[in-house]
Amino acid sequence: xxxxxxxxxxxxxxxxxxxxxxxxxxxxxxxxxxxxxxxxxxxxxxxxxxxxxxxxxxxxxxxxxxxxxxxxxxxxxxxxxxxxxxxxxxxxxxxxxxxxxxxxxxxxxxxxxxxxxxxxxxxxxxxxxxxxxxxxxxxxxxxxxxxxxxxxxxxxxxxxxxxxxxxxxxxxxxxxxxxxxxxxxxxxxxxxxxxxxxxxxxxxxxxxxxxxxxxxxxxxxxxxxxxxxxxxxxxxxxxxxxxxxxxxxxxxxxxxxxxxxxxxxxxxxxxxxxxxxxxxxxxxxxxxxxxxxxxxxxxxxx
Amino acid sequence: xxxxxxxxxxxxxxxxxxxxxxxxxxxxxxxxxxxxxxxxxxxxxxxxxxxxxxxxxxxxxxxxxxxxxxxxxxxxxxxxxxxxxxxxxxxxxxxxxxxxxxxxxxxxxxxxxxxxxxxxxxxxxxxxxxxxxxxxxxxxxxxxxxxxxxxxxxxxxxxxxxxxxxxxxxxxxxxxxxxxxxxxxxxxxxxxxxxxxxxxxxxxxxxxxxxxxxxxxxxxxxxxxxxxxxxxxxxxxxxxxxxxxxxxxxxxxxxxxxxxxxxxxxxxxxxxxxxxxxxxxxxxxxxxxxxxxxxxxxxxxx
Numbered sequence: 378x379x380x381x382x383x384x385x386x387x388x389x390x391x392x393x394x395x396x397x398x399x400x401x402x403x404x405x406x407x408x409x410x411x412x413x414x415x416x417x418x419x420x421x422x423x424x425x426x427x428x429x430x431x432x433x434x435x436x437x438x439x440x441x442x443x444x445x446x447x448x449x450x451x452x453x454x455x456x457x458x459x460x461x462x463x464x465x466x467x468x469x470x471x472x473x474x475x476x477x478x479x480x481x482x483x484x485x486x487x488x489x490x491x492x493x494x495x496x497x498x499x500x501x502x503x504x505x506x507x508x509x510x511x512x513x514x515x516x517x518x519x520x521x522x523x524x525x526x527x528x529x530x531x532x533x534x535x536x537x538x539x540x541x542x543x544x545x546x547x548x549x550x551x552x553x554x555x556x557x558x559x560x561x562x563x564x565x566x567x568x569x570x571x572x573x574x575x576x577x578x579x580x581x582x583x584x585x586x587x588x589x590x591x592x593x594x595x596x597x598x599x600x601x602x603x604x605x606x607x608x609x610x611x612x613x614x615x616x617x618x619x620x621x622x623x624x625x626x627x628x629x630x631x632x633x634x635x636x637x638x639x640x641x642x643x644x645x646x647x648x649x650x651x652x653x654x655x656x657x658x659x660x661x662x663x664x665x666x667x668x669x670x671x672x673x674x675x676x677x678x679x
Numbered sequence: 680x681x682x683x684x685x686x687x688x689x690x691x692x693x694x695x696x697x698x699x700x701x702x703x704x705x706x707x708x709x710x711x712x713x714x715x716x717x718x719x720x721x722x723x724x725x726x727x728x729x730x731x732x733x734x735x736x737x738x739x740x741x742x743x744x745x746x747x748x749x750x751x752x753x754x755x756x757x758x759x760x761x762x763x764x765x766x767x768x769x770x771x772x773x774x775x776x777x778x779x780x781x782x783x784x785x786x787x788x789x790x791x792x793x794x795x796x797x798x799x800x801x802x803x804x805x806x807x808x809x810x811x812x813x814x815x816x817x818x819x820x821x822x823x824x825x826x827x828x829x830x831x832x833x834x835x836x837x838x839x840x841x842x843x844x845x846x847x848x849x850x851x852x853x854x855x856x857x858x859x860x861x862x863x864x865x866x867x868x869x870x871x872x873x874x875x876x877x878x879x880x881x882x883x884x885x886x887x888x889x890x891x892x893x894x895x896x897x898x899x900x901x902x903x904x905x906x907x908x909x910x911x912x913x914x915x916x917x918x919x920x921x922x923x924x925x926x927x928x929x930x931x932x933x934x935x936x937x938x939x940x941x942x943x944x945x946x947x948x949x950x951x952x953x954x955x956x957x958x959x960x961x962x963x964x965x966x967x968x969x970x971x972x973x974x975x976x977x978x979x980x981x
Contacts (some may be wrong), residue, residue, distance in 0.1 A: 464861040559766040562902045583885040584899060595976050597886060597897035600864045634979035668981055674897050675977045677936035679970055 378517070379418045379443075380623040382410045382616075383483050383508050384498020386423040386433075386447070387455035390471070391652060394463050395605040401652040402433050404455060405498045405522070408609035411656040412616025412643040413496075414440040415664055416624040420489050422446035422508065426454040426477045436657065445486040452477040465604050466582070485511040493517040494623035496615060497542070499524050502534040509541050518628050520544040520619050521573075522612075528554050540572040543628075546615045548579045561586065562593075575633070577618065577640075579611045587637050592630055596637045597675065599645035599667070606651045610644040613656060617643030635668075642667045680819070681720045681745075682925040684712045684918075685785050685810050686800020688725040688735075688749070689757035692773070693954060696765050697907040703954040704735050706757060707800045707824070710911035713958040714918025714945040715798075716742040717966055718926040722791050724748035724810065728756040728779045738959065747788040754779040767906050768884070787813040795819040796925035798917065799844070801826050804836040811843050820930050822846040822921050823875075824914075830856050842874040845930075848917045850881045863888065864895075877935070879920065879942075881913045889939050894932055898939045899977065901947035901969070908953045912946040915958060919945030937970075944969045 389403030410419045420443040425433075429449060437444055455478035458471040483504055485492075490513040497505040499522045509519065519542040527535050528551065535555075539545065545568060549561060558564040565576045565588035576588045584597040618640030625632040642664055646655045691705030712721045722745040727735075731751060739746055757780035760773040785806055787794075792815040799807040801824045811821065821844040829837050830853065837857075841847065847870060851863060860866040867878045867890035878890045886899040920942035927934040944966055948957045 560904060560906070562904045580885070583882070584897075586899070586902060588902070593902055593976050594979070595886075595899035595902070596979075597888070597899060600888060600890070600895055600897070602862060602864045604862070631980060635981060638979055638981070665981075672979070672981060674895050677896070677898075677940055677974070678933060679937060679940070679967075679974060 378493050378623045378626050379420060380413050380494040380496065380619055381420045381422065381489055381492035382406050382413065382496050382498065383422040383505070384409060384500060385455050385478055386421070386425050386429070387457050387478070388428070389608065389652060390456075390458035391606055391608050392460040393465065393606045393651075394461070396651060398651055402436055403457060403609065403652060405609075405612040407653060408612035408647065408656070409496060409498060409616035409619075410437065410442050411440055411653055412613040412647070413620030413623070414442055415643070415659060415661065416617070416620035416639070417494075418443065419620070420446060420492060422483045422485060422489070424448045424450060424477050424481045426450065426452040429454050436653070439657070443488075445488050446484070448484065450477050450480075454478070459608070461607065465607050468607070483508045490514075494619060495519045496619045497521045497538075498612075499527075502527055502531055502538040506534075506538045506541065518543050518619075518622060520546055520615065522546050522615060523551065525551060525554055536571060542573055544575040544577060545573040546577040546579065546618065548581070548611065552576070552578050562588065577637070579614055581607075581610070585614065585637055585641060587633060589630070589633065594634050594637055596641050596671065599641060599671065599674070601645060601649065604648045607648050608652060610648050613647040614640040614644035617641070638668055638671050639664070641671060680795050680925045680928050681722060682715055682796040682798065682921055683722045683724065683787075683791055683794035684708050684715065684798050684800065685724040685807070686711060686802060687757050687780055688723070688727050688731070689759050689780070690730070691910065691954060692758075692760035693908055693910050694762040695767065695908045695953075696763070698953060700953055704738055705759060705911065705954060707911075707914040709955060710914035710949065710958070711798060711800060711918035711921075712739065712744050713742055713955055714915040714949070715922030715925070716744050717945070717961060717963065718919070718922035718941070719796075721745065721922070722748060722794060724785045724787060724791070726750045726752060726779050726783045728752065728754040731756050738955075741959070745790075747790050748786070750786065752779050752782075756780070761910070763909065767909050770909070785810045792816075796921060797821045798921045799823040799840075800914075801829075804829055804833055804840040808836075808840045808843065820845050820921075820924060822848055822917065824848050824917060825853065827853060827856055838873060844875055846877040846879060847875040848879040848881065848920065850883070850913065854878070854880050864890065879939070881916055883909075883912070887916065887939060887943060889935060891932070891935065896936050896939055898943050898973065901943060901973065901976070903947060903951065906950045909950050910954060912950050915949040916942040916946035919943070940970055940973050941966070943973060
């Protein structure tokens, strides 16, 4: 089934100990969509400036990503610049220029209103909710990402939006901040009372945890010899997770467990190369092979 | 098969947000032995002062732990005191009084020299090596723990001792410090060149990773609702790991994977109560049930 992704499409400047790029296609929705596109057709709702060219369009089209909802307006696209330290565990943001993204009002084209899998990327909670109001059919699964900024600045709006979603996909710090609870299991119970019935906690190099009222599932990060650029890993994880579920068409314990693994697979590939590079060259065969390696990494027989 | 444990037996004063104890049986070898005793007969080599009473002896004997190698000398036993912060992720050491432990020279009684599974707890590397010299039969498996103090202060001695052991059981910081390599997979390859053929990396609330030249195995930490006292979790992990292997009597990929799970099971129980409390009340049935919960926590079907 097709998957709708709402969020940022941007240009990034990235510097890591392994290299430097001055301007590359980035943004959470780009990573999400490119990752998810390996599983299912993806539709993007985002805004870009007139610096977004045929070259970037071709990247998305090359992955059969629907750009009917990509609004292009005069001005510059969202620009982000960051630098990682030697160990890749700290990131210094050098620039965040919202540009046309500051005026983003998500608009669903007619061809999107039947979307049954929806992922609301990290934008203002009111705008996330406005997307749901434009959908005409009851979606099978609505996922949402958010960040410390919205948790601090717009708590009431975020609480309202959370009432309408199924899966919250955030990191451990955000989980703790949103709930005021350090223990992640107890934090999950607080989040269930806010609306979502599934919490997916992204823990970077420590893997990811899914908490459902009926079961828990934990997946470690894949032990990689080389991490070249962590940018977009969390968004690629979410893309693999939602993309797999949309392709399965069913959300149950079995598919949720697999979705966590495919999310981890996509995240692990992403960090092996700069920016979106690895996501573009990835094959279905490589994805399956790494999913099997995750199985060998974690399986045991009592 | 029987397991020999060398290390510290101490008295601890512990304070966490959940409570406070002024004086409780502690020390790495105590946690290790009590955890391992749920799987296999354990023999301790340690030193205590004359404050070590019939009460503490009874605790070990209650778990059928062999104390023939527990040397008692005039003076006070090793004393450690620490306090944890609200989130249990930081520990402040308030006191470390080595007392009789400062003069520890491990001596194996005649009844121990045939030990086939040996764990060299975190003591001076020369003393660890001296234990191996007293063993008469070639051991099936020798494990070793160490810490930043020995990595910094006695690097040459540690390198020499590492040549003679099979499994190094340390945490991620120690792995990085010992190898000068941040990436844990690459760090493991450096450690293999030092002697050990298996590296077990303890990552606390993030689980544990086993690296073998032929395979990798990762186990997440068990998501607990209540962590009352993290003291001894890493030692109980090592005890569960080595204890299970000694009980299996074989060291191969299958038993190593299970050993990681049983190590995690013992570590997870330990932190649920203060000090060694939970380790004393634990039943084989509870251990098996939690191992099955680990299986449900991590299993998926592609």
